[in-house]
Amino acid sequence: MIHHLRELYRYRDLLLSLTLRDIKVRYRQTFLGAAWAVAQPLAFMAIFTVVFSKFGKVESDGAPYPLFSYTGLVPWTFFATALGLAVNSVAANMGLVKKVYFPREVFPIGVIFGCLADFLIAASLIGGLMLLYRVPASPHLLWLPWLIGIEIFFLISLSLLASALNVFYRDIKYIIPLFVQLGMFVTPVIYSASHVPSWLAPWYMLNPMAVVIDGIRRVVLHGQAPQLEPLLASTAFVLLLTALAYSYFKRVEIKFADLI
Amino acid sequence: MPQTVSPIEFGHVWKIYRMDAGHDSLRDAIPALVKRLIGRNGHQPAREGFWALRDVTFQVKKGETLGIIGPNGAGKSTILKLLSRISRQTKGVLRVRGRMAALIELGGGFHGDLSGEENIYLQGTMLGLSRKRITQLYGSIAEFSELGEFLAMPVKRYSSGMIVRLGFAIAAHINPDVLLLDEVLAVGDLSFQQKSFQRILELKQQGTTMIFISHDLGAVEKLCDRVLLLEKGAVVDEGMPSEVIQRYRQRVHRGTGHQAPAPFESSGALTIRGVRLTDASGQEAETIEVGHGMRVEIDFAAARPIRRPDVQVWIERGDDLLCHATSLHQAGSAPEAIEGEGTIALDYGAVNLLPNSYVINLDIYEDTVLVPLASAHKCRTFQTTSSTSCSGVVDLEHRWAITGKRG
Known part of the structure; x- marks a missing residue:
C-alpha cells in the first residue's frame, strides 16, 4: 500500500496533466466555457424552487429554498458527474493501458479532480447567494474542507471499484447511473435531512453523501457545526472503504492489459 | 561489483493468455460464480489458453543492446509488456534494475482537442517525466519534432506523419538507464527515420542498456550487440547479430521450402511437369553466389497447340518484396505456337540479389488471354550468398575514388 502511494506520488504530474486535460477539453470550443459548471446546478435550483417550494411546499428549515436546494445540488452534481465519468475512465483508455506503464488509478482520480474544479466554481456562487439572501457567514464554515474531503474520498473509493470492475464487466457502466439516480432520493438534496423519521435517521446517516450535504447545510445556512457522531463515523467508513477499494484496484490492475 | 549485475534478467519466464480472460458481462459471470459457490469444487475444466512465452531466459548486460527478432506472434512484444510492467508473467522471475522507459509508437495517447504543446506535457508525464523537466526539455523536443508553429494547433488537425514525429520527439528525450524500443524506426519519412536512428545511436553511446525489437533486420544488425531469435514463444537461437540473422533467414527459407512445392495449377490444355533451378555450372541448386548465373x-506438356504463349517469371524475396519480373512477350521472343512436350529455359546472366532467401513464381498464358493456362507459384526457393559486405537489396557494381591532398 505504502509503495503504491509512493509511486502515485511520483506520477503526481501525470495526475495534474490528466486533470488539466479534462478541464480544457470540456470547456474548449464551448461558448459559455466554465459557466457551464454553474449552469447545471443553477437550472435544477430554478426548477426545484418552482416545483418544490411553490407547488409542493417542501420545508427548507427556514432557509430560502433556492439557497437551500443549491447547497444540496452543488455537492450532489459533483458526486453524480464525477462517478458517472470515472466508471468508464480505465476502459476508455485501453489503448494507453496496453502500451505504457503508469499507475492506472490516475484515470479515475484525474476525472474526480477535473470535476472538483467545476464543483469549486459552482460552490463559489454559494457565497453570492448568501449575500443576496443576507445569510450571515459563521466560523463553522471552516468545517467545509472536512465535509468536502469526505465526499472526495467517497468518490475515490467508489470510482476505483467501479472503474476496475467495469474493465471486467461492462455492465457496471450502466449500473452506476441508475445507482446515482436512485441515490439522490436517499440523500437530502430536494428535502431536508431533518424530515427523515428519527428511527430511520441512524441508518440514513450511513450514507456519506447524506452526512456531507446535511453538514454543508448546517454550516452554510444555519451557522451550526455538523452533527459530530455521523461525521466521525462517515470519515472512518470512507477512509476504510478507500483503503479497501485501493488495494482491490492495485491487485487487479495488472490484469487490465491482458483483457482484449 | 556493480558491473556484474545485469540491468535486465529474465529467468524461465512463461506467460499464458487466457482465451476467456474474465467475463465480458455479468450474465456470464454470475452463473460462473454460482457454480463455484454451489461447489462443483471438483476439477474446473482447464481454461483455454495460449502460451505467449515458454521458458524464456536471458540477461542484458549494462550498456548492451539486445535485439529480439522473430515472426509475428513469436512473443516479442509480450517480453516488452512484461518488462515495462504492463502485464505480469505467469511463471518465472523477472528483474529490471535502474530507471526504465519504453519507446513505443505512442500516437494513440494524444488527445485531438489539445495542442501539440499541451500533448507534449500530457505524454511526457505519462512516460514518467515531471512537468518541470518537460519545461526544461521543451525547446529541444519542439526542435526535434520539426513542427514549429504547428505545436500551437490541435493535434486532430495533424497529419499522421506529424503525429509520429511529435510522439518520437517526446520519447527520444527520456534518458533512462534501460530503454525498450518496439518497432520505433518504422515510422515517419526517411529523413525522420534517419534522425530517429541517430538519436538511438546517441543513447547507445551514452551507455544506455537497450532492448530493440524490429522486423527491420538491417537495423537490428547495425544496432545490436547480440540477438535473440524467438519462435512461438521460445528462444530458438541466440548470438552475434549477423550469425543469428543469417540462420533466421535460413529457417524462413526452409519454412517456405516445406510449404512448397505448391501444386502446379493447370487448365488441362497445358501442364507444367516440373521446374528446375540450376546454377552456373548446370547443377540443380538451392544456393546461388551473388553475381553468378542461374537458369530456370x-x-x-501441351494437349493442344498453344498460340503465342507467354511465360511470366518473377522473383520475390522472403518478405514478399518483388525483386524482378520478366515475360516472354516483353522480351519479344514468343514463338507462334508450342505443342506437345518441351522445355522453356530462362537464363539469368548475373543474379545480383544480396544474401537473402528468394522464391520463383511463374504463370503461362495463351496469347493475351488474361487467365493463365498454368501456374507454379513459389515453386522454387533459393538463397544467395556472398563474401562481400554490402547491404541492402541488390549488389550494384561500384568503385571508390578520392581526389585531393592526402594527409
Whole structure:
C-alpha cells in the first residue's frame, strides 16, 4: 500500500496533466466555457424552487429554498458527474493501458479532480447567494474542507471499484447511473435531512453523501457545526472503504492489459 | 561489483493468455460464480489458453543492446509488456534494475482537442517525466519534432506523419538507464527515420542498456550487440547479430521450402511437369553466389497447340518484396505456337540479389488471354550468398575514388 502511494506520488504530474486535460477539453470550443459548471446546478435550483417550494411546499428549515436546494445540488452534481465519468475512465483508455506503464488509478482520480474544479466554481456562487439572501457567514464554515474531503474520498473509493470492475464487466457502466439516480432520493438534496423519521435517521446517516450535504447545510445556512457522531463515523467508513477499494484496484490492475 | 549485475534478467519466464480472460458481462459471470459457490469444487475444466512465452531466459548486460527478432506472434512484444510492467508473467522471475522507459509508437495517447504543446506535457508525464523537466526539455523536443508553429494547433488537425514525429520527439528525450524500443524506426519519412536512428545511436553511446525489437533486420544488425531469435514463444537461437540473422533467414527459407512445392495449377490444355533451378555450372541448386548465373527450366506438356504463349517469371524475396519480373512477350521472343512436350529455359546472366532467401513464381498464358493456362507459384526457393559486405537489396557494381591532398 505504502509503495503504491509512493509511486502515485511520483506520477503526481501525470495526475495534474490528466486533470488539466479534462478541464480544457470540456470547456474548449464551448461558448459559455466554465459557466457551464454553474449552469447545471443553477437550472435544477430554478426548477426545484418552482416545483418544490411553490407547488409542493417542501420545508427548507427556514432557509430560502433556492439557497437551500443549491447547497444540496452543488455537492450532489459533483458526486453524480464525477462517478458517472470515472466508471468508464480505465476502459476508455485501453489503448494507453496496453502500451505504457503508469499507475492506472490516475484515470479515475484525474476525472474526480477535473470535476472538483467545476464543483469549486459552482460552490463559489454559494457565497453570492448568501449575500443576496443576507445569510450571515459563521466560523463553522471552516468545517467545509472536512465535509468536502469526505465526499472526495467517497468518490475515490467508489470510482476505483467501479472503474476496475467495469474493465471486467461492462455492465457496471450502466449500473452506476441508475445507482446515482436512485441515490439522490436517499440523500437530502430536494428535502431536508431533518424530515427523515428519527428511527430511520441512524441508518440514513450511513450514507456519506447524506452526512456531507446535511453538514454543508448546517454550516452554510444555519451557522451550526455538523452533527459530530455521523461525521466521525462517515470519515472512518470512507477512509476504510478507500483503503479497501485501493488495494482491490492495485491487485487487479495488472490484469487490465491482458483483457482484449 | 556493480558491473556484474545485469540491468535486465529474465529467468524461465512463461506467460499464458487466457482465451476467456474474465467475463465480458455479468450474465456470464454470475452463473460462473454460482457454480463455484454451489461447489462443483471438483476439477474446473482447464481454461483455454495460449502460451505467449515458454521458458524464456536471458540477461542484458549494462550498456548492451539486445535485439529480439522473430515472426509475428513469436512473443516479442509480450517480453516488452512484461518488462515495462504492463502485464505480469505467469511463471518465472523477472528483474529490471535502474530507471526504465519504453519507446513505443505512442500516437494513440494524444488527445485531438489539445495542442501539440499541451500533448507534449500530457505524454511526457505519462512516460514518467515531471512537468518541470518537460519545461526544461521543451525547446529541444519542439526542435526535434520539426513542427514549429504547428505545436500551437490541435493535434486532430495533424497529419499522421506529424503525429509520429511529435510522439518520437517526446520519447527520444527520456534518458533512462534501460530503454525498450518496439518497432520505433518504422515510422515517419526517411529523413525522420534517419534522425530517429541517430538519436538511438546517441543513447547507445551514452551507455544506455537497450532492448530493440524490429522486423527491420538491417537495423537490428547495425544496432545490436547480440540477438535473440524467438519462435512461438521460445528462444530458438541466440548470438552475434549477423550469425543469428543469417540462420533466421535460413529457417524462413526452409519454412517456405516445406510449404512448397505448391501444386502446379493447370487448365488441362497445358501442364507444367516440373521446374528446375540450376546454377552456373548446370547443377540443380538451392544456393546461388551473388553475381553468378542461374537458369530456370520449365518442363511442359501441351494437349493442344498453344498460340503465342507467354511465360511470366518473377522473383520475390522472403518478405514478399518483388525483386524482378520478366515475360516472354516483353522480351519479344514468343514463338507462334508450342505443342506437345518441351522445355522453356530462362537464363539469368548475373543474379545480383544480396544474401537473402528468394522464391520463383511463374504463370503461362495463351496469347493475351488474361487467365493463365498454368501456374507454379513459389515453386522454387533459393538463397544467395556472398563474401562481400554490402547491404541492402541488390549488389550494384561500384568503385571508390578520392581526389585531393592526402594527409
